[in-house]
Amino acid sequence: MSKPSIQKGIQFIKAQIDAPVASFFSSCVHCGLCAEACLFYTETEDPKQTPINKVEPMRRIWEQEYTVLGKLKSALGLSKPVDETTFKQWETLVYDGCSLCGRCSVVCPVGNDISGMVRKIREGFAAAGYAPPDLISATQRAVEIGSPMGVKLPAVKAQLRHLEEDTGLKVTLDQQGAEYMVLLSSMEIMNFPEYLEAIARIMKQAGKTWTIASTAFEATNSGIQIGVSDLAKVIVSRIVDAAEELGVKTVISPECGHAYTAVRWEGPNLIGRPYKFEVKHILEVLDEFTKDGLIRTEGMEEARLTYHDPCQIARKGGIVEEPRRLLNQVASNFVEMNDTGAMNWCCSGGGGVSANERAEELKFAAFNRKKSQLDVLKVDTLVTACANCRLTLEEGLEHNGMDLPVIGLTEMVAEHLVEEEPAS
Numbered sequence: 001m002s003k004p005s006i007q008k009g010i011q012f013i014k015a016q017i018d019a020p021v022a023s024f025f026s027s028c029v030h031c032g033l034c035a036e037a038c039l040f041y042t043e044t045e046d047p048k049q050t051p052i053n054k055v056e057p058m059r060r061i062w063e064q065e066y067t068v069l070g071k072l073k074s075a076l077g078l079s080k081p082v083d084e085t086t087f088k089q090w091e092t093l094v095y096d097g098c099s100l101c102g103r104c105s106v107v108c109p110v111g112n113d114i115s116g117m118v119r120k121i122r123e124g125f126a127a128a129g130y131a132p133p134d135l136i137s138a139t140q141r142a143v144e145i146g147s148p149m150g151v152k153l154p155a156v157k158a159q160l161r162h163l164e165e166d167t168g169l170k171v172t173l174d175q176q177g178a179e180y181m182v183l184l185s186s187m188e189i190m191n192f193p194e195y196l197e198a199i200a201r202i203m204k205q206a207g208k209t210w211t212i213a214s215t216a217f218e219a220t221n222s223g224i225q226i227g228v229s230d231l232a233k234v235i236v237s238r239i240v241d242a243a244e245e246l247g248v249k250t251v252i253s254p255e256c257g258h259a260y261t262a263v264r265w266e267g268p269n270l271i272g273r274p275y276k277f278e279v280k281h282i283l284e285v286l287d288e289f290t291k292d293g294l295i296r297t298e299g300m301e302e303a304r305l306t307y308h309d310p311c312q313i314a315r316k317g318g319i320v321e322e323p324r325r326l327l328n329q330v331a332s333n334f335v336e337m338n339d340t341g342a343m344n345w346c347c348s349g350g351g352g353v354s355a356n357e358r359a360e361e362l363k364f365a366a367f368n369r370k371k372s373q374l375d376v377l378k379v380d381t382l383v384t385a386c387a388n389c390r391l392t393l394e395e396g397l398e399h400n401g402m403d404l405p406v407i408g409l410t411e412m413v414a415e416h417l418v419e420e421e422p423a424s
Helices: 006-016 019-027 051-066 068-075 084-095 103-107 114-127 133-144 153-167 186-190 194-206 222-226 229-246 257-271 282-291 321-330 357-377 387-399 409-415
Strands: 180-182 250-253 278-281 305-307 381-384 406-408
Touching (some): 006 051, 006 084, 006 114, 019 114, 051 068, 051 114, 084 114, 084 357, 103 114, 114 222, 133 222, 133 229, 153 186, 186 194, 194 282, 194 406, 194 409, 222 229, 222 257, 229 257, 250 257, 250 282, 257 278, 278 282, 282 409, 305 321, 321 409, 357 387, 381 387, 381 409, 387 406, 406 409
Parallel strands (some): 250 278, 305 381, 381 406
16 A cells, blocks of 8 residues: 655654643653563563554654754754654564553653553554554454444354354344443454353343344444554444444443553543443453352362463453453462562563564564463462453463463353253
């Protein structure tokens, strides 16, 4: 595809420089702590992968446009310009070497939201045409078809037919007034259909009405990943329109990290108003059902297992205790990783990295951080709550010759539901 003007990209980056961003650049003390918090740096030891370096083009624009010293240096030719070479050099750092996991932001001693700035700088790179071809294609499919993987409604209907044939459980599309509208990610539809069965079994035992919207079944927001807010708004708006038209009380975000961030946290800002419904992650819903006695489990997993916290769900979403309460209810030998909860290490595939084929070698290198965590624990099973994490973990484990099953937590809870007595 042809490249739009670099000037357009610069203008988009300038538009992202607000008071918080200016204060971040002003307060950075160059301590290097963000580097030690980034798996793309720790596993490559490449200085270019230092998180704060990834937003260097934005810092230059801020300095040259908004500071007296920067304007003077620019006038005297003492500062590096932001030009086409800059975009070419930084594109892989902005997209391939950052999963937007936010760990760097957590450890920054002055509170700089570095991953937030990477998300902002992507707006300019995408506007200038400097984005991975795979992410460009995925975003185009998401807008035109409704799914980044090209999944269409007939594929969803086919899964629902299989579910009914295999289990007798019927899922209604577009049910007006249902309590819950369930979202799915393309990966759950294509790679992990057991998630849908788990939802159906859980909702039946809980006695809740739920539905899937035929016009907004997909939760994945490629607009967030590539960094185009206008497209992210289009994708979120589909969900909002469907939920409000159906009159549901709650939209359930699936086991997908960036989908949760997009619809729960960024969505109201993107559409410019509050929702008329609640958004909850599936783990929050399961935890509520359990507390209220709506679902009951029996039996315990005896295998030694651990839990991988998806970054967007735990670190950015605050859902840390819920999965542990659920796990301790169905597993007798649950052990924690050495860094966990809000400080967990990324799977290496978030933020669009897993959908970016050219980043595969770097992704596998970064996965060594997760491999090191697992090598210490020597567990029999790895549990997580994000389809993207699950797929990335499976690929990383296979790449390293590690025979370790990866299971979704929702699926595990469903496997331990107390079987209902047949009606007499």
